[in-house]
Amino acid sequence: MHKRITRSFLIAASLAGGLLSQSALAADKVVYQLDWLPGGDKSPVYLGVQEGFFADEGLEVRIARGRGSTDAITKIATGQADIGSADIGSLMAAKAQDGSLPVKAVYSIFNRAPHAFFTLETSGIRKVTDIEGKKVATSPFTSSNAFLPLVMKDNGLEEDAVQLTKADPGALGPMLMNGGTDAIIAWVTNIALFDNQAKTTGNKLVVLPWPDAGLELYSSSVVAAEKFLSERPDVARRFMRAYDKSLKLTHDDPTKAAEALHTMVPEVDVDVAVAQIGDSMKLIVNDVSERDGLGALTEERVALTWSRVAQAEKLAGDALDPETVIDRTLLEAL
Numbered sequence: 308m309h310k311r312i313t314r315s316f317l318i319a320a321s322l323a324g325g326l327l328s329q330s331a332l333a334a335d336k337v338v339y340q341l342d343w344l345p346g347g348d349k350s351p352v353y354l355g356v357q358e359g360f361f362a363d364e365g366l367e368v369r370i371a372r373g374r375g376s377t378d379a380i381t382k383i384a385t386g387q388a389d390i391g392s393a394d395i396g397s398l399m400a401a402k403a404q405d406g407s408l409p410v411k412a413v414y415s416i417f418n419r420a421p422h423a424f425f426t427l428e429t430s431g432i433r434k435v436t437d438i439e440g441k442k443v444a445t446s447p448f449t450s451s452n453a454f455l456p457l458v459m460k461d462n463g464l465e466e467d468a469v470q471l472t473k474a475d476p477g478a479l480g481p482m483l484m485n486g487g488t489d490a491i492i493a494w495v496t497n498i499a500l501f502d503n504q505a506k507t508t509g510n511k512l513v514v515l516p517w518p519d520a521g522l523e524l525y526s527s528s529v530v531a532a533e534k535f536l537s538e539r540p541d542v543a544r545r546f547m548r549a550y551d552k553s554l555k556l557t558h559d560d561p562t563k564a565a566e567a568l569h570t571m572v573p574e575v576d577v578d579v580a581v582a583q584i585g586d587s588m589k590l591i592v593n594d595v596s597e598r599d600g601l602g603a604l605t606e607e608r609v610a611l612t613w614s615r616v617a618q619a620e621k622l623a624g625d626a627l628d629p630e631t632v633i634d635r636t637l638l639e640a641l
Contacts, residue, residue: 334367340391342379347583348496350564355553357567364545375448390531394450396616403627411634414529414602417590421494422451428511441489446476457619461521499582524612547637
């Protein structure tokens with residue numbers, strides 16, 4: 308009798324294990340394409356993986372590193388990734404030149420522009436107009452470059468009023484600290500990183516955010532392949548439910564988010580990531596999100612964003628109906 312019970316238990320356990328294995332195998336796979344290297348501003352997707360939010364939705368998410376918005380959009384458009392993050396302005400500009408580009412913006416991450424000039428107190432640069440005649444270094448990959456002429460023009464400066472140099476992203480901080488350039492262009496999500504470098508070299512960092520100089524628009528957004536949205540709509544909805552949950556927890560518990568990022572990307576320092584999350588959240592949770600809702604892509608602000616992108620890229624205003632870039636289906640399902 309005891310042997311029969313034991314045998315029955317083993318059979319039942321084996322069947323249960325098989326069902327669990329089948330369930331694990333049945334998880335829908337999603338590739339999430341970053342538009343840059345892992346950092347605090349990218350932590351929500353890592354937190355979602357570590358906390359099991361994606362797994363709870365029956366998803367297995369692989370995160371791919373990126374080298375700029377154009378790179379991310381290209382990989383999503385060509386089927387190398389399903390969904391990811393990219394600057395909505397870059398998507399609009401690309402769509403204006405190729406209306407068949409099969410990528411849509413589905414959720415706003417940064418409802419404010421992250422672009423800024425970073426300089427040191429010793430440079431004497433205190434406002435954007437002080438940048439005239441100075442040496443400025445930037446990465447060749449950043450979407451900030453498209454908006455530089457617009458920021459210059461808005462502040463009464465000629466496009467060639469600065470001596471612009473393009474350098475590897477990792478070289479920008481050392482260039483600034485060592486006097487190789489008067490200022491650099493970077494995102495405010497990196498304030499903590501450059502501030503630490505400045506303190507280490509006995510300097511004091513000065514940050515001039517471009518929204519304070521008149522650049523008002525949507526920026527980093529979740530963008531998805533049209534094929535992903537049309538052929539796997541339920542998977543897309545489940546992904547965004549988990550992502551939205553992760554973003555909210557990142558806001559509420561930056562340390563947990565930073566630790567999740569560090570677990571998956573050990574080279575990222577937890578303290579730096581916490582500071583980066585704090586800087587990022589100012590672009591995510593603010594008066595715009597209070598008014599419109601987290602992740603919202605309102606018709607009015609989408610139109611404003613396109614008008615600024617068109618000016619920056621020297622494109623005709625009628626080269627694109629900005630609403631053709633947007634798919635609010637997933638937002639409406641949250």
